[in-house]
Amino acid sequence: MAEAQASRPPVVVVGGGIAGASAAETLRREGFDGRIVVVGDERALPYERPPLSKEFLLGAIPEAKVFLRAAEEYGAQDIELRTGTRATRLDVAQRRVELAGGESIAYDRLLLATGSEPVRLHVPGADLPGIRYLRTLDDARALAAEIASARASGGRVVVVGAGFIGAEVAADCRMLGLDVTLIEALPVPMLRALGAEMGGVFAELHRAHGVDLRLGEGVAAFRGAGRVEEVVTTSGARLGCAFAVVGVGVRPATEWLRDAGLTLENGVVVDCFCATTAPGVFAAGDVARWPYMMADATEPEMVRLEHWDNALRQAEVAARNMLGQQTPFAPTPYFWSDQYDWKAQYVGYARTWERVVVRGRPEDGAFIAFYLTGGRICAALAVNHVRELVPLKKLIGAALDPARLADAGEDLRGLSRQR
Amino acid sequence: MAVVTVGNEDDVQEGQPFRVEVEGTPIAIFLAQGELYAIGDTCTHEEFSLADGEMVDDYTVECALHGARFDIRTGRALSLPATGTAGSYPVWVEDGVIKVEVEE
Ligand SMILES: Cc1cc2nc3c(=O)[nH]c(=O)nc-3n(C[C@H](O)[C@H](O)[C@H](O)COP(=O)(O)OP(=O)(O)OC[C@H]3O[C@@H](n4cnc5c(N)ncnc54)[C@H](O)[C@@H]3O)c2cc1C
Numbered sequence A: 001m002a003e004a005q006a007s008r009p010p011v012v013v014v015g016g017g018i019a020g021a022s023a024a025e026t027l028r029r030e031g032f033d034g035r036i037v038v039v040g041d042e043r044a045l046p047y048e049r050p051p052l053s054k055e056f057l058l059g060a061i062p063e064a065k066v067f068l069r070a071a072e073e074y075g076a077q078d079i080e081l082r083t084g085t086r087a088t089r090l091d092v093a094q095r096r097v098e099l100a101g102g103e104s105i106a107y108d109r110l111l112l113a114t115g116s117e118p119v120r121l122h123v124p125g126a127d128l129p130g131i132r133y134l135r136t137l138d139d140a141r142a143l144a145a146e147i148a149s150a151r152a153s154g155g156r157v158v159v160v161g162a163g164f165i166g167a168e169v170a171a172d173c174r175m176l177g178l179d180v181t182l183i184e185a186l187p188v189p190m191l192r193a194l195g196a197e198m199g200g201v202f203a204e205l206h207r208a209h210g211v212d213l214r215l216g217e218g219v220a221a222f223r224g225a226g227r228v229e230e231v232v233t234t235s236g237a238r239l240g241c242a243f244a245v246v247g248v249g250v251r252p253a254t255e256w257l258r259d260a261g262l263t264l265e266n267g268v269v270v271d272c273f274c275a276t277t278a279p280g281v282f283a284a285g286d287v288a289r290w291p292y293m294m295a296d297a298t299e300p301e302m303v304r305l306e307h308w309d310n311a312l313r314q315a316e317v318a319a320r321n322m323l324g325q326q327t328p329f330a331p332t333p334y335f336w337s338d339q340y341d342w343k344a345q346y347v348g349y350a351r352t353w354e355r356v357v358v359r360g361r362p363e364d365g366a367f368i369a370f371y372l373t374g375g376r377i378c379a380a381l382a383v384n385h386v387r388e389l390v391p392l393k394k395l396i397g398a399a400l401d402p403a404r405l406a407d408a409g410e411d412l413r414g415l416s417r418q419r
Numbered sequence B: 001m002a003v004v005t006v007g008n009e010d011d012v013q014e015g016q017p018f019r020v021e022v023e024g025t026p027i028a029i030f031l032a033q034g035e036l037y038a039i040g041d042t043c044t045h046e047e048f049s050l051a052d053g054e055m056v057d058d059y060t061v062e063c064a065l066h067g068a069r070f071d072i073r074t075g076r077a078l079s080l081p082a083t084g085t086a087g088s089y090p091v092w093v094e095d096g097v098i099k100v101e102v103e104e
């Protein structure tokens, strides 16, 4: 290693989630031979969050399976992993990150990958024991223990919020035999991501599996003597429960950056190269807000995505650009969700659309919904069509006759080649 | 060692891998820059067919489930969440048919 390189401050990554881990590994794979320090506040080694609300809660995989790698595999890549270490402040002028406990570390380049954290409810009783959130492995362990004791005593769970996490937890609890009430303030589950029509399809799915789904209902209070026993809804219903789970969204973990001088607007704002306005400082994953450009579109749209694939890929691009490349981050967004025997996969991005074209019948448990704007496919939701994800991805941005999209006799691979 | 015929030369096209099963082992066959490559078809992250994945450049296939990438020349994992190698197999064309060699 060159002398100059050795004396240069390290590349520092703050956040030990998938974005942080993937960035560190990409730096090495791209041939960077200086120091890499990953600072993460969780005590656990980097792990995968998606299984926490799926296989892990269902007890279908041992806990060891959620970790990305064994500790020594980071050492083997010469990646210094500082778990249990919280970054408390960023000084972009001095190029230093302050850590809890008073230490500070200098960086040559810095990646912000602090992800997101659950929004907490602030209604009366919200601090009672037995009210659970699900973001971390610790959360998942605690929730698994609640589920186990409720199964033993035959209790009910109230799940607050039918976004992806709430809907997945509700499905897990039903599959494990618990009585489940799922309450959601909006008119259908997953409304923001999927829209009224497809959200409605998921409402039916949960009802068909025996969930007591209450839409247009919020939480007014939690009650209980020393522990939650009852959820009081905004319409005044009193729902007894053994425990409650709250999944009402996440917000970017940017609190520690508030006086850093970066542009913060519901996330750390970056350009298409994942760069912030501060020299040498990049951001990726759940914490970043970036310009998304749909295939064949003319105008980018600023988005912040809370998905695995986005964190993984954006971190790789950020890492390359930290080494001096100029690779734009131009993905076709993708996420998945498992609920009961439905494997849902969503490609593209759409917050508004003009119409939804459905191929196949939701009643049959396998279908694809295309979200169209201006005659173009801006997003697609596929349920139980896992083998067709790649052709589906290629259709994003394409202008195709809706009648052909709806025709299950038309081969998707053939259509995707025509665009 | 067993040498097995898995298809015709024109069964595989650039950018469109196909899956075969040889002696109980699923194998994905790729054509890139005129050369054939064969790697284990099962993603080493969870279980998914790499032949259903996306070619993101000439020599890289991306698993369609959670995005792990593999080098089709070696089977090596190139990105998280996969860490193990998918393995690779000798593959060639003989008299217009594709042959793969596997251990018995
Ligand atoms: C239960 C669950 C299920 C999910 N399921 C799916 C799914 O099925 N499909 C999908 O696409 N996505 C899913 N997601 C979303 C996906 O997991 C996230 O998009 C992804 O984890 C984002 O990665 P990240 O590295 O950007 O952030 P994170 O995974 O949030 O990692 C950030 C890390 O930084 C740490 N940190 C925060 N602040 C600091 C600080 N100041 N100092 C040091 N460290 C800090 C955090 O504690 C955390 O460990 C799920 C999420 C959860 C919680």
Ligand code: FES
Binding pocket: B043, B044, B045, B046, B047, B048, B063, B064, B065, B066, B067, B068, B081, B082
């Ligand atoms: S199964 Fe291939 S990335 Fe998960």
